[in-house]
Amino acid sequence: MARQRAALVTGSSRGIGAAIAIRLAADGDRVLINYRTNREAAGKVVARITTGGGQAVAVQADVADTDQLRSLFDAAEEHFGRLDVLVSNAGIWRAAPIGQATDEDFDTVFATNTRATFLALREAANRLTDGGRIIVISSGATVRPGPGGGIYAASKAAGEQLVRSAARELAPRQITVNSVLPGATRTDMLAGSEEEFAARTALGRLGEPDDIADVVAFLASDAARWITGQAILADGGLL
Numbered sequence: 533m534a535r536q537r538a539a540l541v542t543g544s545s546r547g548i549g550a551a552i553a554i555r556l557a558a559d560g561d562r563v564l565i566n567y568r569t570n571r572e573a574a575g576k577v578v579a580r581i582t583t584g585g586g587q588a589v590a591v592q593a594d595v596a597d598t599d600q601l602r603s604l605f606d607a608a609e610e611h612f613g614r615l616d617v618l619v620s621n622a623g624i625w626r627a628a629p630i631g632q633a634t635d636e637d638f639d640t641v642f643a644t645n646t647r648a649t650f651l652a653l654r655e656a657a658n659r660l661t662d663g664g665r666i667i668v669i670s671s672g673a674t675v676r677p678g679p680g681g682g683i684y685a686a687s688k689a690a691g692e693q694l695v696r697s698a699a700r701e702l703a704p705r706q707i708t709v710n711s712v713l714p715g716a717t718r719t720d721m722l723a724g725s726e727e728e729f730a731a732r733t734a735l736g737r738l739g740e741p742d743d744i745a746d747v748v749a750f751l752a753s754d755a756a757r758w759i760t761g762q763a764i765l766a767d768g769g770l771l
Contacts, residue, residue, distance in 0.1 A: 536560060537616040538561065538563075538608055538613070539556045539561040539563045539616065539617035539752070540564045540608050540615060540617070541563060541564070541565065541566065541619040541621055542566045542595045542604070542621050542622040542648070543568070543595070544563075544565045544567070544621060545565065545567035545570045545577060545590075546719075547719040547720065547721075548717060549669075550565075550577045550741070551741030551744065551745040552619055552621060552669075552744070552745045552748050552749075554577065555742070555745040555746065556617065556749060556752060557581040557587070559749055559753070561586075562587040562611075562612050563581060564588070564589055564590075564591055564611065564612070565578055565588055565589065565590040566592075566593055566595065566604055567590060568592065568593070574590035578590050587612075589607070591604055595622045595644070596643045596651070601648065601651045601652060601655060602655060605656075616661050616664045616665070617666075617667075617752050618652060618656045618660060618664070618665070618667070619669065619748060620648070620649050620652040620666070620667070620668045622644060622648055623644060623669065624644045624645065625684055625721045626641050626684065627681060627684070628680060628683065633682075641687045642683075642687045645684070645688055645690075649668055649690075649691040650691075650694055653666065653694055653695075653698050653709075657702060660707055662705045662707065664708075665708055665751065665756075666698065666708070666710070667710055667712060667748050667751050667752060668691055668694075668695050668709075668710070668712070670688045670695075670713045671713055672715040672716075672766075672767045672770060673685040675713065675765060691711070692711045695710065695761065695763070696761050699760040699761030703760060706757075708756065710751050710759060710762045712744060712751065713764065713765045713767070714766055715770040716770055717739040717740065717741060717743070718738045718741065729770070732770055733767070733768045733769060734770070735768040735769055739767065744766055
């Protein structure tokens with residue numbers, strides 16, 4: 533019988549992160565749900581998982597803070613005895629043309645989207661079990677950045693470079709490291725622009741959080757054991 537894995541999904545109280553946590557739990561993983569402020573939403577994700585017979589626990593932490601990020605890994609080991617899968621999902625969007633963006637815009641976006649990815653990868657490199665899986669949620673904006681999205685795209689692109697290096701460094705332990713690049717996905721971040729992006733997507737609709745969760749679940753599975761260091765664009769053919 534295959535051992536039951538333990539997974540940590542950062543920023544998983546809602547949206548794509550919640551869908552990923554629920555999908556991994558459906559595949560049999562014990563899941564640590566991370567939230568920064570919305571305890572109620574995180575509790576609902578835990579309840580949905582446990583009602584379905586899975587195991588999950590919610591832990592508060594700001595993943596851009598070194599000590600708080602480390603506490604998430606501590607919590608996973610305390611609750612589950614190990615950590616096999618990391619999904620670094622937490623991220624923020626802040627739109628501003630480069631000519632009008634402030635220092636604070638840059639610092640805030642890079643703190644969550646780049647620093648937090650670095651901190652999570654560093655911790656995972658030292659604590660994940662051999663044969664584990666690391667998946668970083670990036671963005672299709674790194675391939676097709678739009679006006680006002682330069683800082684966001686740059687912050688996510690930096691994370692993709694960290695992924696490529698980590699994949700090489702952790703390969704001797706059979707740990708795979710990959711990025712998933714969602715396109716236009718139905719989340720709070722896209723509110724108000726749904727029709728525009730659906731019209732621009734080759735498959736004729738917006739992505740759903742479950743679409744991204746399915747890609748992550750594949751990369752977390754043994755079926756993806758030969759894939760590492762890759763940035764996988766999951767955008768329905770966004771043009």
